[in-house]
Amino acid sequence: MEATYRALCKHGYAELTMQDIAEESTKSKGTLHYHFEGKGDLLESFLEYLLDRFEERTRTVPGETPAERLHEFLDELLTPSDDDSAKEFRTAILEIKAQAPYNEAYQNQLSEFDSALHDRIAGLVADGLESGEFREGVDPDETADFLTTMFHGAQTRAVAVDRSPERTKRYVHDYIDDTLRAAETSSDGSETANRDLTEAGE
Numbered sequence: 273m274e275a276t277y278r279a280l281c282k283h284g285y286a287e288l289t290m291q292d293i294a295e296e297s298t299k300s301k302g303t304l305h306y307h308f309e310g311k312g313d314l315l316e317s318f319l320e321y322l323l324d325r326f327e328e329r330t331r332t333v334p335g336e337t338p339a340e341r342l343h344e345f346l347d348e349l350l351t352p353s354d355d356d357s358a359k360e361f362r363t364a365i366l367e368i369k370a371q372a373p374y375n376e377a378y379q380n381q382l383s384e385f386d387s388a389l390h391d392r393i394a395g396l397v398a399d400g401l402e403s404g405e406f407r408e409g410v411d412p413d414e415t416a417d418f419l420t421t422m423f424h425g426a427q428t429r430a431v432a433v434d435r436s437p438e439r440t441k442r443y444v445h446d447y448i449d450d451t452l453r454a455a456e457t458s459s460d461g462s463e464t465a466n467r468d469l470t471e472a473g474e
Contacts (some may be wrong), residue, residue, distance in 0.1 A: 273321040275299075276314060281360040285367035290314070312375065315368065319381035323388060330392055338400035342448055345396060349389075349423055350441040352430060359431075366431045389423065390416045398451065407454040415452065419444065 275297030283292050290311055300314040308314040335341035353357065370381040394416035400406035422444065426437040 273318055276318045277361065278357075280364040281357040284360070285315075285371070288364075312377065315466050316377040316381060318416060319368070319378065319385070323381065323385050325383065327388055333396070337405055338396050338403055339405050339448060342393070342396040342400065342452075343445060345392065346419065346423070346444050346448075347441065350426060350437045350444065352437065361430050362427070366428060386424075388422065393419050397452065404454060405454045410452055418462045 278296040279288055282296075283289075285340045288311060289299050290304050290308075293311075293314065294304055297304075304314065308317065329344065331347045333341040335344050351373040360449065361397050368378060369382060372382050390413075394412040397406060397410060397412040401408075401410060401412065422440060426435075426440040429435040430437050
């Protein structure tokens with residue numbers, strides 16, 4: 273799987289061959305074909321491997337409150353590495369996504385990742401509702417749909433048109449504090465947004 277990652281970074285999806293992957297590993301091309309029927313079969317397993325890594329990495333999120341954990345989770349998702357290989361890998365993944373409408377196996381694996389991301393966000397929002405940190409009426413499922421779509425859009429723009437997700441990341445932090453968080457009562461009895469000024473950069 274690590275060899276597949278390195279080969280994707282170097283060659284991209286379209287030009288990638290089993291020989292390219294073999295050259296990045298200690299295995300021969302024949303050995304790879306013994307375990308996988310071809311590039312498509314190997315990449316399906318690679319997507320499953322990425323999902324397992326994502327779930328393991330995000331099993332615990334730092335933060336004392338649900339809002340802090342949601343901030344941290346989305347901040348990590350929207351802070352891409354500037355490493356050249358990471359940029360090349362994101363491009364290769366976008367190429368794989370473009371194949372999903374025509375490849376059911378890819379589509380199923382990408383759907384699994386999308387569901388895992390959605391469920392992780394929905395769980396954090398539900399925790400915030402239970403603790404009273406998020407306002408009544410917030411729907412965890414709808415909020416997770418919105419934030420998951422925003423993440424995918426920011427990721428695609430970053431690759432396709434070299435648009436940094438920094439502005440999206442700032443908006444997401446504001447959205448959590450201004451829209452999701454419960455209002456608090458000010459000294460004059462009026463309700464004000466429970467805004468985290470530190471996160472907002474003010």
